[in-house]
Amino acid sequence: MKTMTCIEDLRQTYHRKVPRAFVDYCESGSYAEQTLRANRADLERITLRQRILHNVADRSTKTTILGEPVALPLALAPVGLTGMQHGDGEILACRAAQAAGIPYTLSTMSICSIEDVAAAVDKPFWFQLYVMKDRGFIKELIERAIAAKCSALVLTVDLQVIGQRHADIKNGMTVPPEWTMSKFFDFATKPAWVASVLRGKRRTFGNLVGHLKGTDDITALGTWISTQFDTTLNWKDVEWIRSIWPGKLVLKGILDVEDAEEAVKTGAQALVVSNHGGRQLDGAPSSIEALPEIVDAIGSQMEIMFDGGIRSGQDVMRALALGAKSCMIGRAYIHGLGAFGGEGVAKAIDLIAKELSVTMGLCGVNRIAEIDDHVIAV
Numbered sequence: 001m002k003t004m005t006c007i008e009d010l011r012q013t014y015h016r017k018v019p020r021a022f023v024d025y026c027e028s029g030s031y032a033e034q035t036l037r038a039n040r041a042d043l044e045r046i047t048l049r050q051r052i053l054h055n056v057a058d059r060s061t062k063t064t065i066l067g068e069p070v071a072l073p074l075a076l077a078p079v080g081l082t083g084m085q086h087g088d089g090e091i092l093a094c095r096a097a098q099a100a101g102i103p104y105t106l107s108t109m110s111i112c113s114i115e116d117v118a119a120a121v122d123k124p125f126w127f128q129l130y131v132m133k134d135r136g137f138i139k140e141l142i143e144r145a146i147a148a149k150c151s152a153l154v155l156t157v158d159l160q161v162i163g164q165r166h167a168d169i170k171n172g173m174t175v176p177p178e179w180t181m182s183k184f185f186d187f188a189t190k191p192a193w194v195a196s197v198l199r200g201k202r203r204t205f206g207n208l209v210g211h212l213k214g215t216d217d218i219t220a221l222g223t224w225i226s227t228q229f230d231t232t233l234n235w236k237d238v239e240w241i242r243s244i245w246p247g248k249l250v251l252k253g254i255l256d257v258e259d260a261e262e263a264v265k266t267g268a269q270a271l272v273v274s275n276h277g278g279r280q281l282d283g284a285p286s287s288i289e290a291l292p293e294i295v296d297a298i299g300s301q302m303e304i305m306f307d308g309g310i311r312s313g314q315d316v317m318r319a320l321a322l323g324a325k326s327c328m329i330g331r332a333y334i335h336g337l338g339a340f341g342g343e344g345v346a347k348a349i350d351l352i353a354k355e356l357s358v359t360m361g362l363c364g365v366n367r368i369a370e371i372d373d374h375v376i377a378v
Contacts, residue, residue, distance in 0.1 A: 022084050271304060
């Protein structure tokens with residue numbers, strides 16, 4: 001692990017250790033992947049302003065997210081199928097995040113269930129909700145999150161229809177994975193992955209199977225999902241969810257100022273500027289391109305988080321400089337998880353934390369609250 005000096009090192013190891021179908025599921029975007037690429041390219045174009053001879057001996061990355069103290073302005077984003085990247089992946093990732101002093105968000109489409117994770121950790125975690133057609137089930141799912149003492153509900157609002165991800169179709173992505181001849185040879189070269197998945201509590205969607213009608217035999221992931229997500233979802237449904245959920249609410253997947261202004265009216269505590277990692281509307285703006293205008297419009301009225309392309313502490317600095325209060329990472333921690341399990345997740349968080357601290361020092365900043373557009377080179 002000592003040779004892992006950046007997220008890209010973890011990513012390369014991840015590619016060697018995890019079967020292709022699950023690597024592609026994590027790495028791919030929709031259609032031509034223009035928005036996926038833009039998330040990284042637009043972040044990298046932002047240059048930081050190097051400052052010298054400032055006393056930066058007292059630097060701290062500590063801040064708050066949703067009013068709670070955190071060790072750095074970072075949360076682990078919800079990622080579906082995390083438990084297929086490494087056995088019990090959701091539990092391992094949650095433990096690593098909590099040990100690092102940051103939030104973890106469990107996906108509706110997780111392998112380990114809400115109850116599995118709650119029983120395995122000592123502190124509350126966040127739960128991410130997808131709204132499906134069966135509203136009775138959705139109410140039950142929210143009630144399960146309440147029973148598990150989840151401390152925030154992250155409502156994903158950009159998945160009413162599914163952006164096609166070519167790789168999942170070509171790979172015949174299934175959950176649990178089918179042991180076809182081509183996959184058998186791939187799995188056979190990944191013995192540590194096979195062992196971890198076989199040791200894991202589950203190999204299918206823990207929050208759904210046995211709870212939602214028609215989930216007893218989920219195979220073709222894309223086909224099943226496309227029939228379940230609700231195209232009628234609208235702002236009134238957010239009000240309905242708010243009436244059931246008593247805690248903090250985060251709306252994830254907002255790229256447009258008008259939508260951000262509507263989000264304020266819901267009473268949600270925060271929104272996440274996000275294009276779903278380039279996995280939905282291909283041709284949409286990068287998250288970092290959309291961020292400043294949303295901050296200008298509603299940044300004084302609700303907390304704004306950022307998601308899309310974060311791979312380093314420098315990227316976190318860029319997002320904070322443009323007005324985000326905190327960031328989410330998805331692929332970056334999955335790279336660590338697939339490479340080294342829970343220790344890999346901890347390593348990914350640690351790498352970003354240390355990079356952020358160094359970047360703050362080189363920009364002449366001691367506190368997260370001091371970061372604004374003055375750290376950007378014009």
